[in-house]
Amino acid sequence: MRTRKIIFQLILTLVLLNAGSYVHAQTQKPLVVSTASIFSDMVSAIADTLVESVSIVPIGGDPHIYEPTPRDVRILIQADLILQNGFTFEGWMYALIKNSGATAPVVTITEGITPITSEAHQNATDPHAWMEPVNGKVYATNIKKALIALLPDRQIQIEANYNQYMIELEALDQYIRERINSLPPAKRVLITSHDSFHYYGQRYGIRLESLLGTSTDADVRTSDIMRINKVIKENKIPVVFIESTINPKMLKQVAEDNHISIGGSLYSDSLGDKDSPANTYLNMVRSNTDVIVNGLTLAFPISTDDQADTSSRTVMILGIGFCLFALAFYIWRKRLFTV
Numbered sequence: 001m002r003t004r005k006i007i008f009q010l011i012l013t014l015v016l017l018n019a020g021s022y023v024h025a026q027t028q029k030p031l032v033v034s035t036a037s038i039f040s041d042m043v044s045a046i047a048d049t050l051v052e053s054v055s056i057v058p059i060g061g062d063p064h065i066y067e068p069t070p071r072d073v074r075i076l077i078q079a080d081l082i083l084q085n086g087f088t089f090e091g092w093m094y095a096l097i098k099n100s101g102a103t104a105p106v107v108t109i110t111e112g113i114t115p116i117t118s119e120a121h122q123n124a125t126d127p128h129a130w131m132e133p134v135n136g137k138v139y140a141t142n143i144k145k146a147l148i149a150l151l152p153d154r155q156i157q158i159e160a161n162y163n164q165y166m167i168e169l170e171a172l173d174q175y176i177r178e179r180i181n182s183l184p185p186a187k188r189v190l191i192t193s194h195d196s197f198h199y200y201g202q203r204y205g206i207r208l209e210s211l212l213g214t215s216t217d218a219d220v221r222t223s224d225i226m227r228i229n230k231v232i233k234e235n236k237i238p239v240v241f242i243e244s245t246i247n248p249k250m251l252k253q254v255a256e257d258n259h260i261s262i263g264g265s266l267y268s269d270s271l272g273d274k275d276s277p278a279n280t281y282l283n284m285v286r287s288n289t290d291v292i293v294n295g296l297t298l299a300f301p302i303s304t305d306d307q308a309d310t311s312s313r314t315v316m317i318l319g320i321g322f323c324l325f326a327l328a329f330y331i332w333r334k335r336l337f338t339v
Contacts, residue, residue, distance in 0.1 A: 020216045030080040030150055032280060035090045036063050037271040038130055041281045042139055047147050050154055051080075056096075062245045063089060063269050076102035081145045081150050083143065086110045089127030105149075109142040109256065116198050128268060131200040133169040133176070133285055140165055168282055175286065180204040187296055190227060191240040192250050196233050196268035200288075211250055213335050225254060232258045239263035239299035244278075245270050263295025 007301040029052045034040040040055035047053065056072050057063045076082065077100055084093050086108040097106060113135055115125035144162040148155045172288035180188065188206045190197055201208040209231050211224050231237065232254075240255050241263045242248035248262075255262055266288050275285040 002237060010213075028333060030146075031075070031078055032081045032083065032150070033075055033079040033104075034083040035085060035093055036269065038269075038281050038284070039085065039143070040140070041271060042136075042143055042165075043083070043147070045165050045280070045282075046140060046144055046158060047151075048157070048161055050151060050157065051147070057270065059271055059273055060245060061270060064091075066090075066092060068092055072096060073100045073239045077099040079104040081146055082106045083109050083146065085127055087115050087129065095205070105141065105146075107146045109139050111142055112138050116202070126198050128193065128196040129199050129211035130267065130281070131197055131285070131288075132203045133172045133282075134203060135199060136169050136172075136281065137166060156179065172282055172285060174294060176204055176289045179289050180206065183296055189231075189235055189237055189296075191231070191237060191251075192268075193243045193246040193248065193265060194268075196243070197266075206292075211254070218252075225250075228254055229258060232260065239295050241266050241295065243268050244272060246328070264291035265298060266291055 029050070032040075032043050032047070032051045032053050034043060034053065034055050036057050037055040037059045040053045043051065043053040054075060056068070056075065057066045073096070076097060079102055080098065082102065082104050084090055084106060087110055110127075110129055113129045115127075115129065119126055130139055136185075140162060144158060147158050151158065168244050174318060185205065189209070191209045192208050193209065193211055195210045197208050200206065209228060211228060237260065239261045240251055242265050244265055244267045248265075251305070252262065267278040267284045268288075271280065271284055272287075277290075278284035
């Protein structure tokens with residue numbers, strides 16, 4: 001800890017001696033700094049062009065293991081508002097704020113959300129609450145309040161943007177539910193690199209399994225691999241999903257060892273770049289849903305039993321139809337000859 005503090009102090013000294021300044025000084029807009037790209041995008045959706053919204057962790061970076069840079073110190077010094085997730089997501093953030101000398105208000109945007117806690121580790125919480133859009137509404141509400149406190153004279157515009165964003169989040173929630181419901185319950189099993197989809201799975205009825213826990217700041221243990229292999233074999237899982245910010249090597253090896261496929265790449269701790277299907281928070285969650293449903297649908301073709309059941313139902317329906325037709329024909333003939 002002492003070494004880290006000295007390093008931060010040295011970085012701060014170098015930054016203050018640096019004559020260069022961040023672009024914020026030229027724009028004259030309030031600078032809102034978020035820890036991750038997902039939250040920065042939410043700010044942009046609600047504030048629009050009223051603020052300059054930046055993320056400390058760049059797109060494609062892993063916030064769990066991020067190491068702050070001199071750029072981050074410079075940004076925090078000039079920040080007018082700082083937004084963080086909390087729930088042990090950014091373990092490096094407290095020291096960075098303290099050692100940078102930043103004076104902007106710090107808002108934890110998960111306030112009001114009940115975290116999923118770990119059964120194995122006391123006081124450990126799952127930070128990935130944004131992974132489902134109902135929690136996304138809570139994030140949006142906390143961000144809106146912080147923005148209005150920063151720009152009280154722009155409250156009407158912020159409220160209007162926020163209301164539209166809430167409508168879009170509601171529509172996204174409905175879209176996800178409809179798509180997940182298209183999968184048979186027994187086939188709703190999602191295996192990923194790390195535990196980032198539990199809030200999503202809890203809301204939409206998906207079983208989650210992963211190699212790592214809620215943080216990527218750990219090594220995959222042999223027992224974890226054995227556990228995943230067991231789940232795959234016992235449940236006949238034909239597909240696993242990699243994540244955009246995590247090295248897929250171990251999960252690809254698991255897929256190869258079990259002779260199964262990769263169902264696609266999911267986004268969890270970061271948005272994708274501007275040309276990706278996950279270039280905004282809304283698009284990220286929608287893209288994840290499409291990849292999951294499409295991957296599981298293609299991986300689970302109709303089984304022989306399902307086909308047999310379908311054939312049996314078809315024969316039964318045709319039989320009933322023939323009987324009804326014969327009965328109607330009999331009644332018609334009887335009436336005709338009676339007359």
